[in-house]
Amino acid sequence: MSLWSRISNAFRGERLNHEIDEELQSHIEEAIASGRDPDEARRALGSGPGATLRTREAGHSIRVTGWLESLVADTKFGWRQLGRNKITSAAAVLSLALGIGSCVGAFRLIDALLWRPLPISNASSLYVLSRKVIGLYGRPTEDEYWATSDFNLMRDAARNEADLIAISDADRTDITSSVGDNTEKAHVAYISGNMFPLFGLEPTLGRLLTPSDDRAPGAGPYAVLSWDYWNHRFGRDPHILGRSLHIGDQVFEIIGIGPRDFTGTEKGTVTDIFLPLSMSGLATLDAASWHRVFLMLKPGVDPGTALAPLREHLSAISHTFEAGCSTCFQGVPQATLNRLLNKELVFYPAAAGISDLQKDYRKGFVLLGLLAALVLLIACVNVANMMTAQAAARAQEMALRISIGAGRSRLIQLILVQSALLALFATVLGAVFAAWSAPFVLGLINPPDDPARLALSADWRVMGFGLALILVVVVLLGLLPALRASAVRPVAALKGGEDPHSSRRLMRGAIALQVAFCCLVLFLSALFVASFQRLQNRPLGFSTDRLLLLQTVTDKGQLPVVWNQTADAVCAVPGVDSVAISGWPLLGRIRINSDISINGAPPSPTPAFFLNVSPGWLSTMKIPLVAGRDFNSQDTSPGVAIVNETFVKTFFPGQDAIGRTFQHGANNPPSKIVGVTPDIPDHDLREPNRPVFYTPFAGVDSKSAPTSEDFATFAVHTSAQNPLTLANELRQLIAQRHNGLHVSNVTTQLELVRDQTIRERLIAMLAAFFAAVALLLAGIGLYAVLNYSVLKRRREIGIRMAIGSTRAGIVRIVTADVFLMIALGGCAGIALGFGAARYVASLFYQVKATDADMIALPACAILLTALIATIPAVLRALDTDPTEILRAE
Amino acid sequence: MAKTDALQGSLDLLVLKILSRRPRLHGYAIMAAIADTSGEVLRAEEGSLYPALYRMEEAGWISAEWIKKHTGRRARVYELTAAGKKQLGAEESRWQSVSLAINRVLREA
Numbered sequence: 001m002s003l004w005s006r007i008s009n010a011f012r013g014e015r016l017n018h019e020i021d022e023e024l025q026s027h028i029e030e031a032i033a034s035g036r037d038p039d040e041a042r043r044a045l046g047s048g049p050g051a052t053l054r055t056r057e058a059g060h061s062i063r064v065t066g067w068l069e070s071l072v073a074d075t076k077f078g079w080r081q082l083g084r085n086k087i088t089s090a091a092a093v094l095s096l097a098l099g100i101g102s103c104v105g106a107f108r109l110i111d112a113l114l115w116r117p118l119p120i121s122n123a124s125s126l127y128v129l130s131r132k133v134i135g136l137y138g139r140p141t142e143d144e145y146w147a148t149s150d151f152n153l154m155r156d157a158a159r160n161e162a163d164l165i166a167i168s169d170a171d172r173t174d175i176t177s178s179v180g181d182n183t184e185k186a187h188v189a190y191i192s193g194n195m196f197p198l199f200g201l202e203p204t205l206g207r208l209l210t211p212s213d214d215r216a217p218g219a220g221p222y223a224v225l226s227w228d229y230w231n232h233r234f235g236r237d238p239h240i241l242g243r244s245l246h247i248g249d250q251v252f253e254i255i256g257i258g259p260r261d262f263t264g265t266e267k268g269t270v271t272d273i274f275l276p277l278s279m280s281g282l283a284t285l286d287a288a289s290w291h292r293v294f295l296m297l298k299p300g301v302d303p304g305t306a307l308a309p310l311r312e313h314l315s316a317i318s319h320t321f322e323a324g325c326s327t328c329f330q331g332v333p334q335a336t337l338n339r340l341l342n343k344e345l346v347f348y349p350a351a352a353g354i355s356d357l358q359k360d361y362r363k364g365f366v367l368l369g370l371l372a373a374l375v376l377l378i379a380c381v382n383v384a385n386m387m388t389a390q391a392a393a394r395a396q397e398m399a400l401r402i403s404i405g406a407g408r409s410r411l412i413q414l415i416l417v418q419s420a421l422l423a424l425f426a427t428v429l430g431a432v433f434a435a436w437s438a439p440f441v442l443g444l445i446n447p448p449d450d451p452a453r454l455a456l457s458a459d460w461r462v463m464g465f466g467l468a469l470i471l472v473v474v475v476l477l478g479l480l481p482a483l484r485a486s487a488v489r490p491v492a493a494l495k496g497g498e499d500p501h502s503s504r505r506l507m508r509g510a511i512a513l514q515v516a517f518c519c520l521v522l523f524l525s526a527l528f529v530a531s532f533q534r535l536q537n538r539p540l541g542f543s544t545d546r547l548l549l550l551q552t553v554t555d556k557g558q559l560p561v562v563w564n565q566t567a568d569a570v571c572a573v574p575g576v577d578s579v580a581i582s583g584w585p586l587l588g589r590i591r592i593n594s595d596i597s598i599n600g601a602p603p604s605p606t607p608a609f610f611l612n613v614s615p616g617w618l619s620t621m622k623i624p625l626v627a628g629r630d631f632n633s634q635d636t637s638p639g640v641a642i643v644n645e646t647f648v649k650t651f652f653p654g655q656d657a658i659g660r661t662f663q664h665g666a667n668n669p670p671s672k673i674v675g676v677t678p679d680i681p682d683h684d685l686r687e688p689n690r691p692v693f694y695t696p697f698a699g700v701d702s703k704s705a706p707t708s709e710d711f712a713t714f715a716v717h718t719s720a721q722n723p724l725t726l727a728n729e730l731r732q733l734i735a736q737r738h739n740g741l742h743v744s745n746v747t748t749q750l751e752l753v754r755d756q757t758i759r760e761r762l763i764a765m766l767a768a769f770f771a772a773v774a775l776l777l778a779g780i781g782l783y784a785v786l787n788y789s790v791l792k793r794r795r796e797i798g799i800r801m802a803i804g805s806t807r808a809g810i811v812r813i814v815t816a817d818v819f820l821m822i823a824l825g826g827c828a829g830i831a832l833g834f835g836a837a838r839y840v841a842s843l844f845y846q847v848k849a850t851d852a853d854m855i856a857l858p859a860c861a862i863l864l865t866a867l868i869a870t871i872p873a874v875l876r877a878l879d880t881d882p883t884e885i886l887r888a889e
Numbered sequence: 890m891a892k893t894d895a896l897q898g899s900l901d902l903l904v905l906k907i908l909s910r911r912p913r914l915h916g917y918a919i920m921a922a923i924a925d926t927s928g929e930v931l932r933a934e935e936g937s938l939y940p941a942l943y944r945m946e947e948a949g950w951i952s953a954e955w956i957k958k959h960t961g962r963r964a965r966v967y968e969l970t971a972a973g974k975k976q977l978g979a980e981e982s983r984w985q986s987v988s989l990a991i992n993r994v995l996r997e998a
Contacts, residue, residue, distance in 0.1 A: 005947070019965075020939075023916065026964045027935065030917035062943040 011072055013060075020059045070410065071417065078418035085390070089422070092383040095777055096426030099376030100469060101433025102770070106369035107465050108438040112454040113268065113358055113365060116461065117351045119261040121200030125297040127307075128350035129154075129164075129314070131343040136593070136607065143343065144354075145289040147328075148277060150321045151192075154293070154314045161306050162298055166192040168280070168291035169356075170264055170271040172450060174553070174744050176246040183742065185450075186229065186272040188247065189264055190280045190291060193220070198296050199262070204230075206241045206256030214276040217284055222276065223252035227260040229272035249555045250279065261455070265294070265350070268357030268445075268452045287327045294350060307347055315345035335605060336595075357452055361445065363840050364763045370836065371524065371770040374517045376469075378774055380476040381514045382781040383422060385507055387415065387481040389788045412482040419478030423470050431466070444762050447755045449747075480506065507785045508817060512825040515862060518778040519829025522858030523849075524836055525764075525771035530854065531845040532764035535757050541680035542586060543622035546577075547749035548716040548723035549585045550730060554740040557708035560698040562739050567614065567714060569733060575726055577717040580617035581697050585713045587752045591683040594664040596691070598651055606650055608691035609682065610664065612637060612699065618677065620717050621749075628658045628675030636706075637695035638668045642675035647691035664693065669702075671695065685756040686845055715749070723748050763843065779865040782818070786873035790814060797877055798885030807878055814877045815870055822866050830855060900933060900941050901950075902984055905969065905977040908951060913966040916942060942967060950976045 009016050031041035082089040117123040128144070135141035148166065155164040170187035177184075193214030201208060204227055213220030223245050225234075234240050245252045252275060264271030282288040295310075297303055322328060322341055329337050348354070398411060438456050445452040550570075563581055571579040584590040594610050595603035615631040618624075626645065641662070648657040661670040671693075679689035699707040718726055724746070731743040790797070797810060837849035847854060907922045908914060914922065916939060923933050945951045950973035958964050969977070 022963060023965045024935075024939070026915065026958070026962050027917045029960070029962060030915070030964075034917075034921065059939050059943050062940055062947060 007068060009069075013069060013072075016060060017056060020056045024056065071413070074414045074417040075421065077414065078421050081390075081418060082421060088386055091780070092386060092422055093425045093429065095379040095780075096376070096383060096422060096473065097429030097433060098773060099372070099379040100423075100426050100430030100466075100473065101437060102372035103369070103376050103469060104430060104434035104462065104466055105437035105441070106365065106372045108434060108456055108458075108462055109441060109454075110365045110369055111461055111465075112438075112456050114362060115352055116455075118199075118265060118353050119259075122296060122299075123351040124349075125301075125303065126350045127295045127297075127347040128354045129293040129295060130346050130348060131318075132346060133343045134339050143289065144292055146291060146293045146318075147286055147289050147321075147325075148283040148291070149286050150289075150318055151291070151293050153317050153321055155192075157313055157317050158295065158310060160298075161301050161310055163194060163198050163296045164192075165195050165198060165294040165296060166190075166277050166291045167195060167265055167294060168277070170266050170269045173247060174742075175273070177243065183744075185745075186233075187264075187269055188273045188275060189266070189271045190275050190277045190283075192277045195274075196224075196258075201259050201262055204257040204259060205238065206254075208256050208258065209274060209276055214278050217278050220276040220279060221250065221252050222255045224256045224258055224274040225254060226258045226263055226271050226274070228263055228270050230257045233272075245273065247275075252279075263453075263455065265292075265353040266355040266357075267353040268355045268454060270453045285327075286325045292354065295347060311345055311347060315343075318345060319343070336603075357445070360759060363843055364759060367524065367836070367840050367843075368763070368766055368770075371521055371767060374521050375770050375774050375777070376473070377476075378514050378517050378521075378777045378781070380473060381510050381517075382777055382784070383419075384477050384480055385510050385781055385785055387419065387477060388506060388510075389784070390481075415482035416474065416478040419481075420470075420474045422477065423473045426473070427466065427470050441762070441766065444758070444765075446758065447751065507789070508821050511782060511785055511818060512821040512828070514778050514781050515822050515825030515866075516829040516832065518774045519826045519858050519862055520832045520836065521767075521774040522771050522861055523830055523833035523854070524840075525767035526854050526857045527837060527844060527847055527849065528760070528767040529764045530847045531843065532757060532760040534847065535685055535760050535845040538681065538685055540753065541623065541678050542749075544748075544750040544753050546718045546721065546723050547621070548718055548726060548730070549588075549747050549749060549752070550714040550716065550727075550734070550743045551585070551588075551711070551745040551747070552714060552734065552741050553711045553744045554709075554742075556740060557710045558740055559706050559708050561706070562741070563697070563709060563712055564614070566734060566737060566739065566741055569737065570714060570716060570730055573726070573730065573733065575719050576730075577719050578616065578620050579717070580620040580715045581614035581712050582617050582715060583612040583697070583709075583712055585715070585747075585749065585752055586611075586621070586680070586682050587685065587749075587756055588713075589683070596651060597663045599661075600663070604651065606691065608643075608647055608650075608664070608693055610693050610695055611682065612695045612697045614697040617697075617715065618642070618694075620715050623677050623680060626676045626678055627656075628673070630675060631694075631696045635674075635696040636698045636700045636704075638664070638671045639700075640674045640696060641671040642677060642694040643673055644677050644679050644689070644692045646679050646689045647693055648676060650691045662693075664695075685753075711744075760843075760845065775861060775865055778862070779869045782822075782866055782869035783872065786814070786818060786870055787876065790873045790877045794880055794885055797880045798882040801880060802882040802886060810877055810880075811874055814874055818870065819866065822862065826859060826862055830858070833858075899984065900937060901945060902977070902980040903931065903933070904938075904941065904945065905950065905973055905980060908967060908969045909974065909977055912968045913954075913956075915964040915966050919967070945973070948976075949973075 028038070028041050032038050118126070120126070129146070131143040133141060133143050146166070151164065151166045158164055168190040170189040172185045173188040174183050175186050175188070176182070191209065191214075193209050193211035196208035197210065203224075206224075209220070209222060209224050213222050225240070230236060230240065240254055241256070243254050245254060252273075258274065263269075264274075277283055277291065280290075282290045297306060319341065322343075329340065352358075401411065435458070442454055442456065443451055552566075567579045567581055570576060591609050593607040596606070596608045597603045613631070615633055615635070618630050625642075628642070631640065631642070641664075643657060648655075651657075651662060652660055657673045657676055659672065661672050663670050677694075679692075681687065681689070682692055683690075697709075697712070699709070701707050714730075716723065716726070716730065720726065727746045731746065735742050793814075797814075800810065800813070834849050837844075841849070903923050904919055907919055907926070911922065916935075919942075920933050920935070920938055923931055942951070942953075946953055946967070950970060951967045952970050953965050953967050955963050956966050
């Protein structure tokens, strides 16, 4: 009772006083009733005037927790203080909220993508295997995918120290469930049977896959659904077990539902369906590197000593496998073979999972976090400046408080409480902002039809970060003004003659700091915006206008003639201008390279990329011919080819390529070049042009028999402006032909081009947003500081004017030191920017941190903002009336 | 002044003892009881009685309650708690040993 009553009494100080008064009053009454003299009774409560009050005070202080009561009083006082300058306080809270919200939002994204451990047991002893290798064009790269046979060998070899787990990426796959007949997309991952037991996962329903489901090819036609998929696709239907799923020509039985929070090891993608590794056709192909390999140390094995020898051992086994693999490197020249076999096996900690999204967005997210932190710092400096100014305005009040005996610690408490109030309001607003912004930004990653998905839970990690952030903000905001205010010398302040320079020194430092941060944000933002613009404006060389792409697949493969007939049927639909077929779409993230040999010579070290296209594809894509002709209906592959200009430059430098022949792939007959096209970005907008050759869609084998194709893309040029309006009609038309072809994915060429710049667009957009906020805040801060300093120096300015200083001189003394600070801060910001830009240079496209315009842009923006911000203060200074000032003195 | 000095350090003991004999007394009654039972020798000053009451209340030795008096006014009455009884025992034995020691000194000297 006692502690609690004292705490609660602190919040009801007035009522407590009333109670004490009432009790004392009743005491006097009793005394009078028992015959004592009223005056004497009253006096008895203490001698002298105010004695009742003293008794009450003595009683009061016993019944409350003193420090808490003073805190409550300070909070009330701080609240009134904030209420007095409503607009300033609102601006402070808003700017802080934006900063805190951005920081928390960035933290949520970074934490969810990069740091948060997978919800499995022993996540900390999970590693992923990768191989460092020299890739195409001599670039070091990493090979993260493994053949199943290689995996099996390594798993047996590591048996004593560790378990090896194979997990494929969760690819979007066409599936048909027995509930309803429609084909739909789901993320399907193939896993080795030991994954669920080793991860210590328990089923929500049914059972999970076990090693016995994964013992032999085709032996385990069982599927486990993730909780998330079961929830959103099947509405948590408890009777789901035993139903079947069709994937390609395979049928799987649903045997269980995974645990609620486990969505696979691929951060950014939620796995819908888990299948046994051995059920994939790729598992039996030695040449197919198609899944990742994870390693989980056995309990009690020390990673410090066990990992290095394990790495050596596995590396040797994998090397032996690849060197002895007869199908892996068919027809690969010896030099390439040596390069490909010279791999270095490495382990990476994989407690937080592993995914391409992590790789692509790691630096971008860290950079956005940095920008958010800088904006928060700028906002903090602004608010600290505001509070310094307020504290300076209250110097006399502080002096009075100190001279009547207030402890300095109490004064610091007063200001810290005020900044804590600001931070608290800002945090509440910021939390709302973060709750909205993190999912919003996440939704902008990846194409809209397959968005990135992460569990963005607001748990203790986020709360802890938020709390730490509040603490930092409170200290940043309050400590300086608090120390300054408490350092007030009562005598000087009460005389009205506090050192006029002390607060300005602090504020000038703040300006330099703010400009440095702002410059850094602007500099980085300018680099990213320029990158995005240059990438987006890269000339394509083909048309994206009104082009519908129907990515079409068959389970068993179909002959070119069937594909052509289907194309003709599509072309007959009203609203379709022309139809052409290619193996896969341009900029569709698929590319296949092939070794090129000229005149029977060994293959050249430079490979070329190819695409099989039907006659008319070039004209449908509006790709012109530089020389030669398009394919016609008699052309087959191999036999003829059309090449791009880089191909000519690489393999036939300085020659006319038309009519020349080359061999692609192993043991293929030569193809004759019949046409040359300009270079176009075929795979990735960021990459320079590569040698590309086109082959006729109609392929023939060595006996001139037509070969069947499993998949191809119809490029449909529509007369309607929005090609997607025809999508459903064409999809049904193709399905109704019952020739095994069905449309797996519908998109437009424009979307594919847009998808290429998603990351750059996102980073540029957010960077521009942060830059605008930073500039605005810095402008406000500059204005406030200058305005305040002019107010403080009115006397000085008046005297200077009176003794004949020119207007230019006044402007100079008001602005000179500020612009010096801006210059200093700007230089520091750019210098910091060079350092930061080095870290993120891989995200740039055709821009360098040292480009003159990249430096000039932020410098001009800062200068312009500074000019605008100084004008009101300068005008106010020039407006000073010396006679009035001097008379007031 | 001599009267208060005599009470120094023993006010708690007196209040606890009074309350152990007669529960539910208000401040004035406690004061009157001290005066009565001591034959008007000991007097608790209001200025020290109420702070002492609050202190003992916070320590949990006594508990307080508002009651309505016949005059219509409210009065705050105090009662000994279990912890207060224990405290009273401790204070009493302490007082006994102290006064014994003082008597011994007075005899010897």
